[in-house]
Amino acid sequence: MPMLEILFRYEWMQNALYAGVIVGLISPLVGVYLVVRRLSLIAEALSHVTLSGVAAGLLLQKELPLFQAVNPLYTGMAFAVIGSMFVERIRRLYRSYQELAIPIILSGGIGLGVVLISAGDGFNVDIAGYLFGSILTVGKEELTAILMIGALVLLFFFSFYKEMFALSFDEENAVITGIPRRVVNFLFILIVALVISAAIRVVGILLVSALMTIPVAASLQFTASFRQTIVWSVLFSELAVLSGLFAAYYLNWASGGTIVLVSIAILLLVLLIKRIHFLFRNRQE
Secondary structure, three states, X not given: OOHHHHHHHOHHHXXXXXXXXXXXXXXXXXXXXXXXXXXXXXXXXXXXXXXXXXXXXXXXXXXXXXXXXOOHHHHHHHHHHHHHHHHHHHHHHOHHHHHHHHHHHHHHHHHHHHHHHHHOOOOOHHHHHHHHOOXXXXXXXXXXXXXXXXXXXXXXXXXXXXXXXXXXHOHHHHHHOOOOHHHHHHHHHHHHHHHHHHHOOOOOOOOHHHHHXXXXXXXXXXXXXXXXXXXXXXXXXXXXXXXXXXXXXHHOOOHHHHHHHHHHHHHHHHHHHHHHXXXXXXXXX
């Protein structure tokens, strides 16, 4: 069946497409700043905290009837936000060793997640969908949450673009000019947590950091300005999400893994083109 016919006929495919487009937009927006500030692994740490939140939500659904209607995505989001607060707190405590926040939060998230999963009788189909992504099962409620997160992310970057740019490239000078570093950094880390929560249904908790960083890595190979890097990162991310979505449907592959593999393929293609261009230019000289 042609893809356009599937999109018009089935609501679940439309939900998957809308969710993929939104996540494909906001993930590299956050990722660019994480890469520039050398904080890429924070996304990995917070994704494992989100795993703990999802496991807690599934456990609550199982043990308490009151939580039957609560989507584990929301508990994962809550844990990610709390984890982001801990990240900022640890970074303030260890100003000379701020990278310590990453292994502390990462290991804590994994440890708590394993305990909660074991308390809920181990891995099952529900937790697997959050671990590896299941974009084709995104429902209206989850799509609404993703839309709201997308709006918040865009509002943040439109409001604090200059401040984020200054803090990313010259933090000390930005502070001297009066930019409220603590406030902006705190809001940014909250945005990172929300984006991770939105992306887990698309690529999964274990792969979410890839969607935030690989398109950025590809764009950094040839862009000449920060804005160009943002634009190309978003384009590569959207291409990976849409291509991965359609490929996963037709080939019956895991959507999250397929999207990440397409992202890596784009990065390799960019590197190959850059290498060919380099060799061709050297021959001309």
